[in-house]
Amino acid sequence: MTATPPELARFSINQETVRQLSLPALAEACGELGVTQAGLWREPVRRYGVEAAARLMGDAGLTVTSLCRGGFLTATDPGERRRALDDNRAALEEAAALGTGTLVLVSGGLPRGSRDLRGARERVADALAELGDHAAAVGVRLALEPLHPMFASDRCVVSTLGQALDLAERFPPDQVGVVVDTYHLWWDDQVPGHIARAGSTGRIAAFQLADWVTPLPEGVLVGRGQLGDGCVDLRHFRSLVDAAGYRGPVEVEIFNPGLWARDGTEVLAQTARRYVRHALG
């Protein structure tokens, strides 16, 4: 295992950035580069086995910085809602087993046929209330992630950091935090104030990086850019989050078929270099 370069001390690779790598291949690539932190996703972890994944990460000296993702808490149908809550309880247990204190939540979009954004946001709050004690009991924080407004109807009715904080602040800070993701928030001129507010109330549960590039692909889900390829001032964002008192991992999470088509270890190495060049200093 390579010693961690000091400039990568806070760097974490989100598994989805290099989804072409199996969990063992990810662990090996991280070892070669001196990367010591990774954010994981539930589906590949469950396929590998949660306990086995936890052992693999531990044996490789890797800290799991977050688990993606719970959420999808906006259903009005009682059965669907109960299943979603059960699934989030399972996700909390998985996060705890992996040793991460952060479960990323994507709130969910509008139910089919609904036009009631406010009601959907209130159902997210209701769900956080139902999950909060469980989260605290297993030492995992529910990290509410605002997604870009282009996802407001079909994925996430929480569109700004301000909205996420309005929801999170109804609960104790050890139960509910927020995710600051540059891809989703870069356009918002209110975000410096929101980041300061999130920091002062101890709510920043995760900080994630991706760049904004156009044209957006159909469906807009997998159009994120490698760091430095787009128009987000990543260094400025990092300085805002640092100034707000955040000292945790900086996780790079990019969904991009171009990156997925290449050698995963090479993409990881490039991502680490880009992180140093565009987010540090």
Add this chain to the structure above:
Amino acid sequence: MTATPPELARFSINQETVRQLSLPALAEACGELGVTQAGLWREPVRRYGVEAAARLMGDAGLTVTSLCRGGFLTATDPGERRRALDDNRAALEEAAALGTGTLVLVSGGLPRGSRDLRGARERVADALAELGDHAAAVGVRLALEPLHPMFASDRCVVSTLGQALDLAERFPPDQVGVVVDTYHLWWDDQVPGHIARAGSTGRIAAFQLADWVTPLPEGVLVGRGQLGDGCVDLRHFRSLVDAAGYRGPVEVEIFNPGLWARDGTEVLAQTARRYVRHALG
């Protein structure tokens, strides 16, 4: 010409919604349906001839509710910036010739390679300062349109109604107003307050309707939904704008290849019916 049904008194059809119709065909279709207002676009108007278009509209009893569009005012290159300002001065003259008091402005995106959103927004303000007197002199208001944040990098660095108002309020209300377009603003929980603010300061220059539907197409430009096909609470929006004191036209502007592939007169009739069903009452 059919008498205008009372429920269509404020209805205006934006030309781009039925772009398959030539200007004379649009005028004829409006006459058949009793539609008395239309928003026009510069390119088809210039192809037809500005004076000829003004005569055609007048002869058909049609009021031009807006001209789309000026803007694209964020260039840093001096030559490009001068050309953009000249083009906007020409657009003001065209609007005046058509008898509309509203020139819709799309601010422009980030120059290639730039990450400076704040600087780009300031250049928009500088351009409004340069254009304001000309606008007042010809009796046309510069109507700054916030576009959805998914267009922030490549089309419009003004992403919220709050940002648009912050810019507009630096200038006299007869020179600079804002456009309230449901497609761009529907996701924003701050928008009721912004609409009230825009109304109380006399800034609402135009009110446009389109619905939000997914999945978004590649490039995300022409993915707007026919009224009622998506998740925007159009009636609520209209009630907010009315409560803010706006009494002007309600213009339907939908970019949708599915609508463009159909008979334009039939699309216009459908749009008017949808307007009555989903935006009134």
